[in-house]
Amino acid sequence: MRRKSGPAWLSVLTLSxxxxxxxxxxxxxxxxxKATSPPEAAAKPTAAPAQPAAQAPATPAAKASAAGQPxxxxxxxWWGSQDRHDRTIKAIQLFQQKNxxxxxxxxxxxxxxxxxxxxxxxxxxxxxxxxxQDYATLSNWVGNSQLLxxxxxxxxxxxxxxxxxxxxxxGGRIGGKLYAVNLGNNSQTVVLDVAAFDKAGVPLPAxxxxxxxxxxxxxxxxxxxxxxxxxxxxxxxxxxKSLYLGYGKWGFSQDGKALGYTDDQPLVDYFKLLLRLQEAxxxxxxxxxxxxxxxxxxxxxxxxxxxxxxxxxxSNQLVAVWTAAGADRKLRLQPLPRxxxxxxxxxxxxxxxxxxxxxxxxxxxxxxxxxxITNDVDANKILxxxxxxxxxxxxxxxxxxxxxxxQVEVLDYLSRLEKDNSPLPPPxxxxxxxxxxxxxxxxxxxxxxxGRISPEAAVTSFRKDATALLQSx
Amino acid sequence: xxxxxxxxxxxxxxLGASARPAAATAARPRAWQxxxxxYLFIAPWxxxxxxxxALPMIGSAFLAFTDYNVLSPTLRWVGLDNFQRMFFNxxxxxxxxxxxxxxxxxAVPLKLAFALALAMLFNNSRRLVYGYRAAYYAPxxxxxxxxxxxxxxxMFGRSGLINNALAxxxxxxxxxxxxxxxxxxxxxxxxxxxxxxPMLIFLAGLRQIPSQFYEAAAIDGAGRxxxxxxxxxxxxxxxxxFNLVLQMIFGFTVFTSAFIISGGTGAPLDSLLLYSLYLxxxxxxxxxxxxxxxxxxxxxxxxxxxxALIFRSSSRWVYYESESEGER
Numbered sequence: 001m002r003r004k005s006g007p008a009w010l011s012v013l014t015l016s017x018x019x020x021x022x023x024x025x026x027x028x029x030x031x032x033x034k035a036t037s038p039p040e041a042a043a044k045p046t047a048a049p050a051q052p053a054a055q056a057p058a059t060p061a062a063k064a065s066a067a068g069q070p071x072x073x074x075x076x077x078w079w080g081s082q083d084r085h086d087r088t089i090k091a092i093q094l095f096q097q098k099n100x101x102x103x104x105x106x107x108x109x110x111x112x113x114x115x116x117x118x119x120x121x122x123x124x125x126x127x128x129x130x131x132x133q134d135y136a137t138l139s140n141w142v143g144n145s146q147l148l149x150x151x152x153x154x155x156x157x158x159x160x161x162x163x164x165x166x167x168x169x170x171g172g173r174i175g176g177k178l179y180a181v182n183l184g185n186n187s188q189t190v191v192l193d194v195a196a197f198d199k200a201g202v203p204l205p206a207x208x209x210x211x212x213x214x215x216x217x218x219x220x221x222x223x224x225x226x227x228x229x230x231x232x233x234x235x236x237x238x239x240x241k242s243l244y245l246g247y248g249k250w251g252f253s254q255d256g257k258a259l260g261y262t263d264d265q266p267l268v269d270y271f272k273l274l275l276r277l278q279e280a281x282x283x284x285x286x287x288x289x290x291x292x293x294x295x296x297x298x299x300x301x302x303x304x305x306x307x308x309x310x311x312x313x314x315s316n317q318l319v320a321v322w323t324a325a326g327a328d329r330k331l332r333l334q335p336l337p338r339x340x341x342x343x344x345x346x347x348x349x350x351x352x353x354x355x356x357x358x359x360x361x362x363x364x365x366x367x368x369x370x371x372x373i374t375n376d377v378d379a380n381k382i383l384x385x386x387x388x389x390x391x392x393x394x395x396x397x398x399x400x401x402x403x404x405x406x407q408v409e410v411l412d413y414l415s416r417l418e419k420d421n422s423p424l425p426p427p428x429x430x431x432x433x434x435x436x437x438x439x440x441x442x443x444x445x446x447x448x449x450x451g452r453i454s455p456e457a458a459v460t461s462f463r464k465d466a467t468a469l470l471q472s473x
Numbered sequence: 474x475x476x477x478x479x480x481x482x483x484x485x486x487x488l489g490a491s492a493r494p495a496a497a498t499a500a501r502p503r504a505w506q507x508x509x510x511x512y513l514f515i516a517p518w519x520x521x522x523x524x525x526x527a528l529p530m531i532g533s534a535f536l537a538f539t540d541y542n543v544l545s546p547t548l549r550w551v552g553l554d555n556f557q558r559m560f561f562n563x564x565x566x567x568x569x570x571x572x573x574x575x576x577x578x579x580a581v582p583l584k585l586a587f588a589l590a591l592a593m594l595f596n597n598s599r600r601l602v603y604g605y606r607a608a609y610y611a612p613x614x615x616x617x618x619x620x621x622x623x624x625x626x627x628m629f630g631r632s633g634l635i636n637n638a639l640a641x642x643x644x645x646x647x648x649x650x651x652x653x654x655x656x657x658x659x660x661x662x663x664x665x666x667x668x669x670x671p672m673l674i675f676l677a678g679l680r681q682i683p684s685q686f687y688e689a690a691a692i693d694g695a696g697r698x699x700x701x702x703x704x705x706x707x708x709x710x711x712x713x714x715f716n717l718v719l720q721m722i723f724g725f726t727v728f729t730s731a732f733i734i735s736g737g738t739g740a741p742l743d744s745l746l747l748y749s750l751y752l753x754x755x756x757x758x759x760x761x762x763x764x765x766x767x768x769x770x771x772x773x774x775x776x777x778x779x780x781a782l783i784f785r786s787s788s789r790w791v792y793y794e795s796e797s798e799g800e801r
Binding site (some may be wrong): 111112113115116119120122140141142144145146243285286287289290291292293295433434437438441442443448450452 | 530542543544545546564565630631648649650651652731736737738739740741742744754757758759760762
């Protein structure tokens with residue numbers, strides 16, 4: 001059974017981390033768990049080894065809880081960057097202070113590994129109570145009955161969404177039921193390094209720039225500065241889907257059983273654009289992208305080290321990127337380019353959701369945490385919109401004065417977009433991850449960018465394979 | 474005498490006949506007890522084997538014929554669908570097969586050659602030779618670990634050790650891990666670098682070759698190369714055979730290095746998509762556990778075939794010294 005040694009190793013590690021973390025203290029597998037934690041941490045060494053059963057009452061937090069009530073233990077899992085891990089852990093500690101008798105252990109991963117980890121836990125019936133969800137994966141998890149509908153908690157106000165705009169809630173609805181609460185809005189963006197533009201003497205692009213303008217800007221900067229003009233990850237699947245948003249369409253059809261467009265030419269043209277830029281050395285080559293960036297977190301991007309003047313990402317990621325790049329940098333968010341005469345390729349997306357798993361033993365307490373992370377002003381003063389622009393207006397008002405230049409820019413960007421954006425497309429079909437991992441990247445993007453196959457031929461066979469996969473769902 | 478003999482025989486037989494059942498009933502619990510002690514001793518292993526190997530294998534054999542997808546609570550019996558899809562409808566499957574064969578065909582012979590070369594180098598009694606042996610064995614202790622794969626990934630990274638060293642001598646670096654023609658070689662190299670255990674086995678074999686063979690050959694005027702080909706290799710064939718089987722099995726199932734070095738994707742162009750990695754992707758990323766189980770059984774069958782092939786061929790090239798003394 002040697003073939004399983006890798007995953008087995010991973011799951012054993014995960015399980016042991018979980019069981020360690022589940023010992024009632026907010027100590028996760030995290031190197032990031034700083035010494036900022038409240039007195040519980042100090043109480044642990046004395047209380048825990050002596051009488052494990054009594055460890056919880058020994059903590060000051062739990063003392064205040066209703067006498068005789070066993071402490072409720074929840075688990076929360078998310079993906080993200082180091083910045084997010086640090087902030088979320090602090091917010092969890094605050095929740096535990098405010099809610100004695102509830103402890104939350106946590107685990108986190110990068111986006112690449114997160115869903116693999118969660119699937120593994122689902123196999124073992126061992127999912128956390130609270131898990132972060134993505135718009136792309138939500139329908140798959142709901143379809144497999146892994147998530148709990150939250151409507152009853154919303155109607156009894158455990159999760160207070162009364163002040164939240166309907167648009168910001170509806171992304172978490174599937175089949176009329178609310179399965180996930182939006183943790184913040186965001187939108188795709190091109191981050192501009194203003195200093196690089198100044199140095200190259202290239203004007204900042206207009207908000208309604210086209211892909212032709214994009215190509216010219218990238219080449220101009222590369223010629224003047226010798227750095228990359230943009231990139232990497234310009235072949236990301238999100239850009240493929242948004243490309244068709246510019247034509248009033250979308251990557252997938254409404255029911256998710258087919259591609260959402262009939263004309264392959266825009267995609268062919270887009271790959272030709274990437275090939276020209278790659279040929280010119282103005283964006284990282286596909287070799288470099290695979291070797292360095294495709295699976296790395298945003299902190300590793302070339303724009304952080306000023307090696308690229310533009311980079312494509314999600315608006316909320318600016319916070320992590322700017323933190324890594326240093327406060328002295330000046331970064332600006334720019335909407336995605338659009339087709340000539342086309343409409344905006346941007347839409348407001350719930351950046352991620354929090355959901356309660358169907359197997360949770362304490363859904364009520366988990367719902368309290370959902371409310372906490374959504375509405376608690378103090379918690380959001382820690383989180384500071386790193387996951388996206390908060391959906392509760394009161395929270396948004398409260399954090400504005402505290403925001404760093406990065407957060408201010410994200411808030412501004414989304415309000416600039418208010419005037420010009422496309423409607424929220426339907427959630428990705430359940431087969432989306434399969435499509436991306438097995439067809440889009442290995443059979444379309446990579447062979448084209450390696451020059452093994454012409455864009456025309458690749459796009460044609462992509463349509464055939466993708467349609468077959470989507471229909472089989 | 475003639476009268477006594479049958480008598481005594483019959484008495485003995487009678488004794489025997491009456492005594493044997495008694496002895497047997499007395500001995501049976503004792504034998505059972507003896508066995509029980511043995512079973513108790515292997516109980517930890519037996520428990521581990523039954524619960525972590527036998528049971529999962531039975532489960533996996535069952536799942537191979539279903540569409541079990543991890544998340545959904547229901548599963549459906551699909552017969553041979555998984556196998557049919559694998560062989561006729563999955564181009565990535567065949568790319569994984571071809572990557573795995575390329576890997577095994579390059580890595581196994583290279584590793585054995587390297588192990589043998591170092592074993593020959595260390596087969597002497599110079600000072601410090603024990604220290605060297607230990608030092609060269611160390612990589613294979615840590616070699617298959619995640620940590621080393623991560624180090625490997627960094628070393629061959631765009632601004633890693635290899636490219637920096639090349640830059641120091643004025644050679645432009647290369648995206649080793651991003652180029653489909655070099656990526657697999659980094660994994661092969663990592664595997665060759667774990668040559669420690671075959672090296673130790675070869676070393677043990679070399680020590681057993683009587684030195685008078687070499688002396689006699691040297692007197693007859695045989696050079697180093699001839700001595701190596703005519704004495705060392707033939708006498709080592711049982712160990713070459715053993716190492717070949719072990720390393721072939723390892724070569725077909727290698728996972729960690731390809732997983733870490735390609736970030737779990739098998740990129741570039743699926744050149745790092747080794748069989749175990751694709752199996753893992755299918756099972757844990759695409760949640761097609763049934764399909765992954767089917768893949769696992771095909772892998773088992775292929776490994777069994779190759780092992781059988783090597784065993785069958787061994788009579789032609791493996792030379793056991795004990796045989797020659799008897800019949801030949």
